[in-house]
Amino acid sequence: MKQILFLLALCALALPALAADWKMDPGGSKLEFIATFEKNPAPGVFKEFDARLRFDPDKPAGGSLDVTIKVTSADMNIPDVNKEIRNKDWFDYAGFPQAEFHSTDLRRVEGNRYVARGTLSLKGAKRPVEVPFTWTAVGDGAAIEGELTLKRGDFGIGLGEWKATDTIGADVKVKFRVKLKKG
Amino acid sequence: MLRNNSDSWGTPAKLFHWVMALLIFAQIALGLVAVSWRLSPTKLDLYVWHKSTGMLILTLLALRLLWRLSNRVPQLPPEMAAWERLGAHLSHFLLYALMIALPATGWVISSASNVPFKIFWTIPLPPITPPDKAVADLFATIHGWLVTLLALVLAAHVGAALRHHYVKRDAVLSRMLPWRTS
Numbered sequence: 517m518k519q520i521l522f523l524l525a526l527c528a529l530a531l532p533a534l535a536a537d538w539k540m541d542p543g544g545s546k547l548e549f550i551a552t553f554e555k556n557p558a559p560g561v562f563k564e565f566d567a568r569l570r571f572d573p574d575k576p577a578g579g580s581l582d583v584t585i586k587v588t589s590a591d592m593n594i595p596d597v598n599k600e601i602r603n604k605d606w607f608d609y610a611g612f613p614q615a616e617f618h619s620t621d622l623r624r625v626e627g628n629r630y631v632a633r634g635t636l637s638l639k640g641a642k643r644p645v646e647v648p649f650t651w652t653a654v655g656d657g658a659a660i661e662g663e664l665t666l667k668r669g670d671f672g673i674g675l676g677e678w679k680a681t682d683t684i685g686a687d688v689k690v691k692f693r694v695k696l697k698k699g
Numbered sequence: 700m701l702r703n704n705s706d707s708w709g710t711p712a713k714l715f716h717w718v719m720a721l722l723i724f725a726q727i728a729l730g731l732v733a734v735s736w737r738l739s740p741t742k743l744d745l746y747v748w749h750k751s752t753g754m755l756i757l758t759l760l761a762l763r764l765l766w767r768l769s770n771r772v773p774q775l776p777p778e779m780a781a782w783e784r785l786g787a788h789l790s791h792f793l794l795y796a797l798m799i800a801l802p803a804t805g806w807v808i809s810s811a812s813n814v815p816f817k818i819f820w821t822i823p824l825p826p827i828t829p830p831d832k833a834v835a836d837l838f839a840t841i842h843g844w845l846v847t848l849l850a851l852v853l854a855a856h857v858g859a860a861l862r863h864h865y866v867k868r869d870a871v872l873s874r875m876l877p878w879r880t881s
Contacts, residue, residue, distance in 0.1 A: 554747050556815030556823070594813045595832050600738065683740035 535572040544695030552685030560592035576622040583617040605675040638671045663691040703770040707874040715763040757802035776869045804842045811835035
């Protein structure tokens with residue numbers, strides 16, 4: 517009995533610091549990538565992806581962020597381009613239909629700005645990536661937003677003659693807005 | 700001689716004629732090579748060159764038309780038959796019309812394909828139609844027919860110029876040549 521009371525007390529103490537689990541609301545969420553094509557922005561989206569977050573904005577340490585991206589849901593708005601990016605030289609839909617990002621290292625930068633350091637697995641390459649994001653509480657839900665720049669060459673996106681970066685640029689900007697609800 | 704007179708063309712008119720002649724032949728070659736090239740960075744660059752040259756031609760044509768409208772046009776030789784005059788006027792009209800219609804339809808293809816484009820990698824060209832694959836395909840077909848028509852009219856134009864020079868032995872070709880000042 518004494519032990520149980522002690523455990524309960526411990527739980528009560530620990531409770532405020534327990535990070536909440538957050539689930540993504542796909543309706544209000546968007547994951548974009550913006551490549552460059554002959555010095556023009558060439559935007560695309562991953563229509564299907566999912567994010568799970570264990571996070572306490574006041575105490576980000578101990579939280580985690582897990583994102584899975586259905587690479588095959590990429591849409592760049594140009595039929596010929598969509599046909600091309602599924603190939604081995606680009607995303608290789610057949611070989612690597614899914615990308616993942618996992619982080620267990622969440623830190624506050626300042627105010628509502630945070631950074632998640634983790635590993636991005638994309639097209640078979642695993643690379644350390646820092647994902648900066650802002651946290652905004654909306655009613656009883658929340659939203660995280662951020663952008664980062666990746667080098668497509670780090671993940672073998674664009675092989676062979678496409679490795680050259682004068683036609684299709686090296687940098688790809690990734691922008692996300694994820695609406696979260698407790699779950 | 701800057702301005703045209705009733706006998707001959709001035710330097711600006713000759714410059715427009717020959718610079719654009721060169722650009723148009725290069726443009727036809729670029730277009731043919733670009734469509735037949737396998738998909739690669741080179742193909743994408745060829746398209747940027749082709750589209751950029753098209754916009755350059757369209758710009759030069761606007762200036763050329765202004766110059767032509769503000770100048771007199773040298774007369775055709777009086778001994779030309781009515782059908783020859785008609786042919787000359789019709790083919791010149793067609794050349795001007797095609798110099799507008801080809802860049803314009805190209806612009807539609809580029810816009811409807813939703814491919815972002817900067818002229819010579821610098822000046823963004825805004826789309827003139829919303830993205831639509833069916834429209835892009837339709838205008839690509841029209842663009843192809845127009846260039847076929849252009850090739851035919853160009854053949855007639857060059858053939859007629861040579862006939863004027865070597866068969867009829869009049870001044871129609873020589874007065875357009877850059878090194879003649881008469």
